Amino acid sequence: MERDQRVKNDNSWCFACGEENPIGLKLKMSIQGECCTAYFTPQKEHQSYDGNMHGGLISTLLDEVMGNYVYQVEHRKAYTAKIEIRFRQPVLIGETIKAEGKAVSQHGRLRTMEGKIWKKDGTIAAEATASMMLET
Numbered sequence: 001m002e003r004d005q006r007v008k009n010d011n012s013w014c015f016a017c018g019e020e021n022p023i024g025l026k027l028k029m030s031i032q033g034e035c036c037t038a039y040f041t042p043q044k045e046h047q048s049y050d051g052n053m054h055g056g057l058i059s060t061l062l063d064e065v066m067g068n069y070v071y072q073v074e075h076r077k078a079y080t081a082k083i084e085i086r087f088r089q090p091v092l093i094g095e096t097i098k099a100e101g102k103a104v105s106q107h108g109r110l111r112t113m114e115g116k117i118w119k120k121d122g123t124i125a126a127e128a129t130a131s132m133m134l135e136t
């Protein structure tokens, strides 16, 4: 399906930030300093094994704060073209984490982004780099 044919008005159902999505993460994002920031406390339904948060959902958090940075700062929608995640430490169910995303460089419509997930003790649980393409 061409992008223009897709439903354009259902952004409130975004899995990561949509307010109306009943199974979404309902992230609230804000620009703090040079980053887009969101806090999240994983619940039991967000786990993988042994009380650890699912890595796919950690990736979702990183993707969202990087994409949302572009939207909030440039007022343009961007599509994730490539993303790479390094999972450094488990995130535990019930543990509040901070996700941060920022831009590091740009070339034409392509933005190179960085994201980090911080634990309360100031250590990094996961980090990402991504290429995001501005919508034409």
Ligand SMILES: CCCCCCCCCCCCCCCC(=O)SCCNC(=O)CCNC(=O)[C@H](O)C(C)(C)COP(=O)(O)OP(=O)(O)OC[C@H]1O[C@@H](n2cnc3c(N)ncnc32)[C@H](O)[C@@H]1OP(=O)(O)O
Binding pocket: 011, 063, 064, 066, 067, 068, 071, 077, 078, 079, 080, 081, 082, 110, 131, 133
């Ligand atoms: C009105 C209210 C709105 C509210 C709104 C709220 C929004 C609030 C923010 C939400 C934040 C969401 C954050 C999650 C965002 C997703 O999750 S998006 C979903 C997952 N991603 C996708 O579905 C993307 C699927 N891929 C595509 O659609 C297309 O491949 C892309 C990425 C748009 C690129 O397609 P394209 O624009 O046609 O560009 P293309 O011709 O392929 O490439 C152009 C140039 O860039 C280069 N390039 C392409 N990809 C790459 C790459 N990965 N690395 C390096 N170079 C690349 C090409 O080589 C090419 O260069 P040249 O050929 O000119 O030398």
